[in-house]
Amino acid sequence: MIANDGRRERKKAQTRARIQDAALDLFASQGYRETTIAQIAARADVATRTVTLHFPAKDDLLFADDPFTPESLAARLRDRPPGSTLDAVREWMHATMRELDERDRASGVDPAHIWQRRALRADLLMADDDLRGRARAGYRDLELLIAAALGEDLGHPADALLPRLAAVTVVTGLREIYVTREGRARPEMPELAGLVDAVLAFAEAGLRTA
Numbered sequence: 375m376i377a378n379d380g381r382r383e384r385k386k387a388q389t390r391a392r393i394q395d396a397a398l399d400l401f402a403s404q405g406y407r408e409t410t411i412a413q414i415a416a417r418a419d420v421a422t423r424t425v426t427l428h429f430p431a432k433d434d435l436l437f438a439d440d441p442f443t444p445e446s447l448a449a450r451l452r453d454r455p456p457g458s459t460l461d462a463v464r465e466w467m468h469a470t471m472r473e474l475d476e477r478d479r480a481s482g483v484d485p486a487h488i489w490q491r492r493a494l495r496a497d498l499l500m501a502d503d504d505l506r507g508r509a510r511a512g513y514r515d516l517e518l519l520i521a522a523a524l525g526e527d528l529g530h531p532a533d534a535l536l537p538r539l540a541a542v543t544v545v546t547g548l549r550e551i552y553v554t555r556e557g558r559a560r561p562e563m564p565e566l567a568g569l570v571d572a573v574l575a576f577a578e579a580g581l582r583t584a
Contacts, residue, residue, distance in 0.1 A: 390428050393418045397435040398494055404500050406432075435509060436495055440475050442467075444515040451523045459523040460574050463544060467570045475563055513549060517541040528581075536584050540577050547573030 396417035400409040411432060415422040429435045447466050454462035478488045501510045517538070524530075524537035532538075551569045 379413070389418075389420060389424065393420060393425055393428055394435055395491065398491055398498070401436075401498050402494055406498060408504065411447075433505060436498060436505065437508065437512070440512070442472050444512075444519060446470065447516055447519050451519060455525070457527045459520065459527050460544070460578055462523070463520060464570065464574050467548065469566055471563065471566055471570070513545050517545045520544055523583075525540060536581070540581055543577045544573060547576060 393414065397409070397414045400413055400417060400478075409432075411425050412422050414435070415425045418425070429438060447463070450462050450466040451459065499505045518532070518541070521537040521541035522532035524540055525532040525534060528537060530537055548570065551566070553572065
């Protein structure tokens with residue numbers, strides 16, 4: 375029974391990945407708005423209902439399965455020592471990237487292909503007003519969490535300028551790691567970790583100056 379459950383889950387994950395790959399190909403070649411669920415189903419060789427069971431809305435094809443969730447960041451910030459918000463964010467990013475890297479390698483898919491798909495997704499989000507708005511809403515959740523924690527560290531309200539500015543700097547910088555690497559070779563984990571550290575060092579320097 376356990377073996378059957380495992381096979382079912384693997385098959386489900388493979389179908390889900392095939393649907394997302396088909397969607398990305400079509401979004402890139404003919405546009406997000408011009409692509410229909412029926413076209414995605416045909417490209418992935420599944421029924422239309424299969425697509426909507428996995429992804430109830432078309433934009434879910436781009437936003438589902440994001441590992442950098444507000445819930446996981448909130449848990450990391452709750453457990454942080456006093457005055458260590460940016461250290462906690464650093465640990466959260468590093469741990470999440472390690473888990474993502476391990477998942478990528480376990481998938482059996484070429485890691486370079488996976489990175490290219492993420493870069494393509496980032497490009498699609500930036501190219502469409504509605505998608506960019508939904509992405510921005512997700513980033514705001516992270517910004518509010520970081521601002522609240524920095525406010526506690528600094529003795530400021532969460533909506534004060536300094537914690538808000540630092541939080542926006544951090545989240546924008548972390549997002550740009552993916553956006554600005556579009557089309558480039560997939561970096562190894564040490565390089566990605568170094569880029570994360572550079573973003574946080576920039577934010578820390580701004581806080582010290584302020």
